[in-house]
Amino acid sequence: MNANATPATAREEVEQFLQLHPDIEVFEMLIPDTNGVLRGKWIPRSAVTRFAEHGMRMPASVFALDIWGNDVLESGIVLETGDRDSVCMPVPGSLTLVPWLRRPTAQMLMTMREPDGAPFFGDPRYVLASVLARFAEMGLTPVVALELEFYLLDREAAADGSPQPPISPSNSRRQWTSQVYGIDELHEFEDFFDAVSRACALQNLPVDTTVAEQAPSQFEINLKHQPDAILAADNAVLLKRVIKGAAQQYQMAATFMAKPYGELAGNGMHIHFSLLDQQGRNVFDDGSHQGSPLLRHAIAGMVTTMRETMCFYAPNTNSFRRFQPGSHAPIAATWGYDNRSTALRIPSGDTNAMRVEHRVAGADANPYLALAAMLGGAWHGIVNRLDPGEPTSGNAHECEHVPMLPTALKHALEIFDRSVWLPQVFGESYHQLYSACRWQELEKFGRQVTPLEYESYLRTV
Incomplete structure (x- = not known):
């Protein structure tokens, strides 16, 4: 492509x-x-x-x-x-x-x-292409794989207007509980997943595993590793379309909204990333379980730029509801080995598959821009030979003296607007364009009076 x-x-x-x-x-x-x-x-x-x-x-x-x-x-x-x-x-x-x-x-x-x-310049495909060109100049090719979480929903909202799980065609019940990695949860929507699988095969979308996730009717479908990051983003966009289309076929809806339920797990988009040289060798692998110096430089760049690029990973007001202490969404710019509480995880396994799992982006993020932000950060770390410091062990949510990620879109946009690095990588014009789009949405949300406010204050104060 x-x-x-x-x-x-x-x-x-x-x-x-x-x-x-x-x-x-x-x-x-x-x-x-x-x-x-x-x-x-x-x-x-x-x-x-x-x-x-x-x-x-x-x-x-x-x-x-x-x-x-x-x-x-x-x-x-x-x-x-x-x-x-x-x-x-x-x-x-x-x-x-x-x-x-x-x-x-x-x-x-x-x-x-x-x-x-x-x-x-404003096409997200070109924004990503411009970052990939920087790697090409160094003779390096990013290999990426995206994992998308989503909820299946009933077309009809609950009595209070909130979303609710769909009724399973197999047993006519709603999933109000869930077993993570549970096979029975997949069986309850077997026809839907069969439709997704067939559509992906027809459209040459390289899907890999499917799992039941943390919450009722929440699932994850993974795409295979791809040495063309633009194609990987194309595949993610089209996989979302397939999932929504298959849900429609079976009188359901599917959502990639970051946090559709306040008390349940959010929808993430985890990105796996490695780098190949011109001989096809993984430059993150030096034979050790710690990875190469180039891996550490890339990690340092992604950590250093994470706060500035946060509004690419969390592009709207709802996006930031994912980032809560005790959840699987990271709240600080941390990294570690086989540690799912960190923002950047180095998975265990064969060293020739040495890679980074970037765990910050929500499923609501634009895949092209999330990849551009992640890869741009990695490039920054590599060319400047940055050091990420020591990896985090244990619960990264309890770490002190690490950069905390923005907790709201307004804070993220203020950091984004002050960035000196971002306009240099993405261009002044795109920096202005993206900022303006996000601020307009935020300002509209800020003018809304919510039902909870009416319930709390209309007749009370």
Whole structure:
């Protein structure tokens, strides 16, 4: 899947696809926005070859939308540019069937380009590509794997308006309790997981294991390690779409919201990361169980930049509800060996698989931006030969004298805005764009009066 492939390649791919699938009526042309939300257009079969060759015009401000789809005027790419169009070109290799819709449908990912063909700075795929280019200059290739947690939900809310677990098709009961790694929990939704598996096979999504997680109707599906980080992010975005589509098939909903239940576990997106040299060797492995000096430099960079990049891992107000003492979400910029209470965990096992598990991001994070932030931090540590200090042992939530992560979006954005390092890596324009999007959402949340406030104060004070 090469974002720089020529339009002719995309046209040939579409023409072959049309021959193989004469029943397809409509094509969904999809582009993930700043929030990771898929936006785009429906294209009829008769027009798809033209769009594959010449692209699809969309306003560049599609990357300056808040979560409700409102323009973010402070982003610098709305009124200042006349809200101009840019061209979205197909991502070769992403054309595939959509099995959960009633009408015969296919989908294709797009990436935005300037009129002269240059990548558009606000496209999260390009943000990640620019970080990967820094590794390429050093002859290094990041290998990543993403793990996504989610909840299955009943389509109908509970009496108080809150979400509730769905009724299992196998035994007609709701899961109000759960056994982590429980096989029976998977059996209760066997048809749903079978639909996910079949859709992933059809769309060439490299899924690995599926497990029941900490809370009722909470599950995790893992993607296999991938030496193309952009493709890994593409796969994560499309896996979310598959899971939601399969849930819809079985009269359920699926959510990747970071904290849908206040008292239950949150949804995380753990990222596994190693580095290969030009000979395909894992440069984090030096034969020891501690890992190479390069591993320590990468860890140091990720730890050092974690507070500055926090609003990439936790992009909204709800995201920060995951980070609570006693939970499996980290609350400080820590690292350790086989320690799930730390932000960065070095898993045990064969040394040739030496890697870092980055445990900070929520499942609501944009995968392209979370990967860009993590890898940008690692690059910073490697080029500056930073030292991470001693690893954390025991409960990292009880550590003293370690940098605490921001506990709210406002705090995270203030650190983000003050960063000197971020604009140097991501560019001044993207730094402004992302900040503006997050501040607009935060300010809207700040103006809302919640039901709990009415219950607590309306007739009491």
